[in-house]
Amino acid sequence: MRPGGKVSAVLLVIMINPFEHHPDNKNILKNNKKSTIISIKKIEEIFNKKVNELDEKAPPTWGYSQKNLMNVLDELLQSIKTN
Numbered sequence: 001m002r003p004g005g006k007v008s009a010v011l012l013v014i015m016i017n018p019f020e021h022h023p024d025n026k027n028i029l030k031n032n033k034k035s036t037i038i039s040i041k042k043i044e045e046i047f048n049k050k051v052n053e054l055d056e057k058a059p060p061t062w063g064y065s066q067k068n069l070m071n072v073l074d075e076l077l078q079s080i081k082t083n
Contacts, residue, residue, distance in 0.1 A: 038083060046079045 050072065060068070 038080060042083055043080060046076065046083060050076055050079070 054072070
């Protein structure tokens, strides 16, 4: 109360964006990973190395299965990620 018996009120209006993330979540949602740049030449070297490895081995009697091919592709992807 103010002197003289009058009541004063202050109304504070804050506009909040309903689509904005909570401040505690902003740090969690940030992409802290550094971008990785790999050149096409480096990828080509990795592919050529894998092709040479496969050329040195005799192919399976009944040829390569889908599982074999998926394993080779997975190995290539892992090699690219680590380089």
